[in-house]
Amino acid sequence: MSVLTVALDAMGGDFGPSETVPAAAQALSLLPKLNILLVGDQNQLVPLLQQHTLSSHPRLHLVHASQSVSMAERPVIALRNKTDSSMRVMLELVSSGRAQACVSAGNTGALMVMAMRVLTMLPHLKRPALCSSLPNLHGRHTVMLDLGCNVNCTPEMLWQFACLGDLLAKHVHAVSSPKIALLNVGGEVIKGSKLVQETAKLLASDKQFNYIGFLEGDQLISGQADVIVCDGFTGNIALKTAEGIARFFYSQIKAPNEADKVKNKSNTAAEIQTSLSVMHPDHYNGASLLGLNGIVIKSHGRADRRALSNAILHAVAEIEQQLPRRISERFIAEHTYER
Amino acid sequence: MSVLTVALDAMGGDFGPSETVPAAAQALSLLPKLNILLVGDQNQLVPLLQQHTLSSHPRLHLVHASQSVSMAERPVIALRNKTDSSMRVMLELVSSGRAQACVSAGNTGALMVMAMRVLTMLPHLKRPALCSSLPNLHGRHTVMLDLGCNVNCTPEMLWQFACLGDLLAKHVHAVSSPKIALLNVGGEVIKGSKLVQETAKLLASDKQFNYIGFLEGDQLISGQADVIVCDGFTGNIALKTAEGIARFFYSQIKAPNEADKVKNKSNTAAEIQTSLSVMHPDHYNGASLLGLNGIVIKSHGRADRRALSNAILHAVAEIEQQLPRRISERFIAEHTYER
Numbered sequence: 017m018s019v020l021t022v023a024l025d026a027m028g029g030d031f032g033p034s035e036t037v038p039a040a041a042q043a044l045s046l047l048p049k050l051n052i053l054l055v056g057d058q059n060q061l062v063p064l065l066q067q068h069t070l071s072s073h074p075r076l077h078l079v080h081a082s083q084s085v086s087m088a089e090r091p092v093i094a095l096r097n098k099t100d101s102s103m104r105v106m107l108e109l110v111s112s113g114r115a116q117a118c119v120s121a122g123n124t125g126a127l128m129v130m131a132m133r134v135l136t137m138l139p140h141l142k143r144p145a146l147c148s149s150l151p152n153l154h155g156r157h158t159v160m161l162d163l164g165c166n167v168n169c170t171p172e173m174l175w176q177f178a179c180l181g182d183l184l185a186k187h188v189h190a191v192s193s194p195k196i197a198l199l200n201v202g203g204e205v206i207k208g209s210k211l212v213q214e215t216a217k218l219l220a221s222d223k224q225f226n227y228i229g230f231l232e233g234d235q236l237i238s239g240q241a242d243v244i245v246c247d248g249f250t251g252n253i254a255l256k257t258a259e260g261i262a263r264f265f266y267s268q269i270k271a272p273n274e275a276d277k278v279k280n281k282s283n284t285a286a287e288i289q290t291s292l293s294v295m296h297p298d299h300y301n302g303a304s305l306l307g308l309n310g311i312v313i314k315s316h317g318r319a320d321r322r323a324l325s326n327a328i329l330h331a332v333a334e335i336e337q338q339l340p341r342r343i344s345e346r347f348i349a350e351h352t353y354e355r
Numbered sequence: 356m357s358v359l360t361v362a363l364d365a366m367g368g369d370f371g372p373s374e375t376v377p378a379a380a381q382a383l384s385l386l387p388k389l390n391i392l393l394v395g396d397q398n399q400l401v402p403l404l405q406q407h408t409l410s411s412h413p414r415l416h417l418v419h420a421s422q423s424v425s426m427a428e429r430p431v432i433a434l435r436n437k438t439d440s441s442m443r444v445m446l447e448l449v450s451s452g453r454a455q456a457c458v459s460a461g462n463t464g465a466l467m468v469m470a471m472r473v474l475t476m477l478p479h480l481k482r483p484a485l486c487s488s489l490p491n492l493h494g495r496h497t498v499m500l501d502l503g504c505n506v507n508c509t510p511e512m513l514w515q516f517a518c519l520g521d522l523l524a525k526h527v528h529a530v531s532s533p534k535i536a537l538l539n540v541g542g543e544v545i546k547g548s549k550l551v552q553e554t555a556k557l558l559a560s561d562k563q564f565n566y567i568g569f570l571e572g573d574q575l576i577s578g579q580a581d582v583i584v585c586d587g588f589t590g591n592i593a594l595k596t597a598e599g600i601a602r603f604f605y606s607q608i609k610a611p612n613e614a615d616k617v618k619n620k621s622n623t624a625a626e627i628q629t630s631l632s633v634m635h636p637d638h639y640n641g642a643s644l645l646g647l648n649g650i651v652i653k654s655h656g657r658a659d660r661r662a663l664s665n666a667i668l669h670a671v672a673e674i675e676q677q678l679p680r681r682i683s684e685r686f687i688a689e690h691t692y693e694r
Contacts, residue, residue: 088543164540167548201503201591204427209506209588233592234599249548252540253572253589257596260573265604268631292607
């Protein structure tokens with residue numbers, strides 16, 4: 017594989033450059049073929065690059081952007097006024113071909129509308145879907161989408177999400193015939209909202225899918241499905257609920273202190289932490305904005321350097337699998353077939 | 356307080372009488388003022404009562420019902436055909452005043468439609484809401500509703516859920532001015548679906564509420580709100596997601612074995628299990644079907660005897676607080692005020 021270039025929004029996220037700069041350093045050290053374009057305010061970034069001895073790193077390049085998008089900013093306002101923001105410049109680096117993918121921990125809504133404007137949607141797709149790959153109890157991944165881009169959905173949109181998830185599971189996670197499920201309030205065919213009921217008919221009658229029916233909220237990580245499809249409102253609530261509960265448990269399983277070490281007991285917190293680390297939200301950080309003419313990875317806002325570095329690695333996996341090209345081919349074929 | 360009588364659907368749940376009978380025994384031993392009417396097939400129940408030395412318990416009475424409702428049965432079919440089911444007979448015991456509350460771990464949809472038919476709704480309420488009291492990080496409870504009765508909701512329905520949750524928090528959990536929040540995909544006022552946006556206006560303009568705005572999925576157990584309001588589709592997915600993740604963590608934190616005990620390490624699994632036990636889904640089992648002319652408690656289908664016993668105790672708390680009367684008074688006052 018030739019050189020890979022990822023543009024990173026250095027100003028994005030709750031912690032900004034203090035975490036994005038070390039994250040870039042981590043990702044560069046893990047992947048010798050990776051180049052990073054670090055996008056943001058040079059006045060803030062230059063001192064940090066010096067501090068992390070990255071000023072003359074051969075694979076890290078600083079791209080100045082004078083503005084940044086805040087987490088609470090209205091997406092349409094950011095789209096109109098923040099044309100020299102780190103987020104916008106990052107997306108333009110992908111659009112111009114200088115980067116093959118980009119990563120931001122910034123405002124999700126702003127990232128979505130800016131990405132739609134700068135990169136545009138692939139043919140026959142109207143809006144992107146936010147898609148995450150959750151670790152499951154079979155030691156594999158379950159792709160879940162939409163996680164918040166589309167709070168009001170139609171059955172046709174959910175059918176499109178199923179196509180997008182199917183492709184991501186096939187190519188990024190190497191599942192030959194991904195099992196597709198719909199998230200619902202019960203497993204029985206009679207259960208659920210009108211949206212879910214109508215989408216179920218579409219998926220069941222479409223031979224290209226290995227559709228397995230409904231799954232409930234307590235089956236997200238069971239590994240029964242490779243792809244779980246839902247509207248963006250439900251998906252966002254479900255994912256954040258799962259992460260909130262998981263973070264609570266991690267916070268309770270504290271590392272042993274010196275006083276504890278003298279006791280004669282075991283299955284220690286440290287051992288439990290290790291066995292559970294793969295399920296930690298930071299471990300699988302990096303959700304894909306699928307359906308765009310370019311690779312855009314959204315990191316958690318609260319991501320630290322390790323989590324951000326994982327998001328960069330996820331971007332590289334999508335570059336290697338040429339995901340936008342595969343999505344484009346599938347939707348063009350679908351459209352041709354329909355006519 | 357005088358004698359309290361709870362009717363228990365002995366045939367309900369994934370385990371049926373093998374767990375409901377011991378649950379009745381546990382609850383009776385915990386509360387000397389409690390009477391239980393155990394409703395179900397006497398051919399199955401009599402041997403179990405003998406086995407648990409409950410045959411001549413002075414506060415346990417067997418009420419025969421020849422049918423039972425299965426978990427997958429369509430609610431309208433159960434309503435029509437299962438007029439002598441344990442669920443139906445249990446509800447009729449409340450309707451006739453022989454019991455002051457009832458508890459079932461059976462089919463939620465069937466329980467809802469049968470309860471609406473047998474008990475009827477309180478004035479000005481159209482459909483019940485399923486409401487659970489989750490433990491939160493402040494060591495108190497957060498009331499959450501609807502959890503699945505109403506998959507398609509209007510803003511007016513969500514406003515009603517806020518009233519119901521407000522009353523439960525005030526009277527069952529003794530919170531003087533319950534903080535009410537709406538579950539949403541972001542904390543900012545611009546976020547969310549049309550349903551959430553319109554409901555927010557209703558709640559913010561209603562002086563009877565201490566409305567605090569939006570909360571996200573990762574804040575369910577944070578304790579920021581005393582009442583979290585959502586539609587039944589979202590609530591069901593969120594609650595089951597939380598329980599699924601919690602059960603995963605509990606399953607991973609195993610008790611120490613003999614080999615481990617010789618090691619010199621600590622913050623042990625047993626200690627962690629103890630510190631986390633209050634957050635276990637079994638601990639807070641027992642969701643209320645609110646808005647009916649009678650107290651109906653829905654237990655998890657998979658509840659074991661301990662969890663079922665907690666559901667019975669929750670029923671007793673609602674009897675002591677006369678929750679249906681308080682709900683009725685509030686909605687009648689609201690209606691009178693409107694005119």
